[in-house]
Amino acid sequence: MNHVANMKGRESGMPEESWWDSFFDADATIRLFVGADGIHGDTVEFGCGYGTFTLPVARRCNGTVTALDIEPEMVARVQHQAAVTQLKNIRVDLCDFVANGTGLESGSQTHAMIYNLLHLEHPITLLQEAHRILQVGGTLSVMHWRSDIQTPRGPSLDIRPTPEQCRTWLKEAGFRSIQTVDLQSSCPFHFGLLATR
Numbered sequence: 519m520n521h522v523a524n525m526k527g528r529e530s531g532m533p534e535e536s537w538w539d540s541f542f543d544a545d546a547t548i549r550l551f552v553g554a555d556g557i558h559g560d561t562v563e564f565g566c567g568y569g570t571f572t573l574p575v576a577r578r579c580n581g582t583v584t585a586l587d588i589e590p591e592m593v594a595r596v597q598h599q600a601a602v603t604q605l606k607n608i609r610v611d612l613c614d615f616v617a618n619g620t621g622l623e624s625g626s627q628t629h630a631m632i633y634n635l636l637h638l639e640h641p642i643t644l645l646q647e648a649h650r651i652l653q654v655g656g657t658l659s660v661m662h663w664r665s666d667i668q669t670p671r672g673p674s675l676d677i678r679p680t681p682e683q684c685r686t687w688l689k690e691a692g693f694r695s696i697q698t699v700d701l702q703s704s705c706p707f708h709f710g711l712l713a714t715r
């Protein structure tokens with residue numbers, strides 16, 4: 519492990535939880551990304567925040583969902599939610615994945631999630647780590663705030679990546695097929711991409 523300074527992504531703090539939740543139909547979003555069949559294997563979520571998407575994905579995944587965050591209160595929050603809802607396939611780790619990586623084995627994950635985070639300083643490093651831990655044929659879902667319309671929240675426009683920018687980064691990180699996922703019905707302020715390793 520590489521012990522360097524805390525590398526929490528810029529403008530990646532969370533607003534009040536009920537306001538954040540009001541932006542998404544999280545169950546419907548996960549359904550759009552992973553389909554009716556769900557995920558057969560393990561999933562990792564980079565920057566789980568309040569667990570808005572962790573719990574919905576855990577219900578659609580037959581393996582372990584590893585939820586990672588740098589903030590102890592986010593980790594505690596998701597652990598609590600997993601216990602209350604009795605979702606036993608959620609593992610939450612306090613981790614700075616920019617500085618230290620995820621610690622997960624190469625090729626071990628079927629699905630990875632990066633939601634509302636790709637505006638951080640080192641997007642390609644993060645995408646390369648996602649690529650490393652995904653099995654061949656595994657998928658990465660990416661969601662971010664749109665910059666072509668007004669949005670009630672989201673990082674500053676000068677650092678907010680467009681879908682085209684994300685596609686370029688994904689290709690650079692080694693992903694081979696990248697599809698658009700239309701999130702209009704579940705979170706109209708966001709765009710979605712699904713990339714295959």
Ligand SMILES: C[S@@+](CC[C@H](N)C(=O)[O-])C[C@H]1O[C@@H](n2cnc3c(N)ncnc32)[C@H](O)[C@@H]1O
Nearest residue numbers: 525526527565566567587588614615616633634
């Ligand atoms: C804007 S929030 C999004 C949370 C969640 N993905 C969602 O969409 O509801 C970004 C999260 O990433 C976490 N984060 C930022 N930089 C990180 C890092 N270097 N390592 C681990 N977590 C990080 C933040 O603490 C925060 O909870």
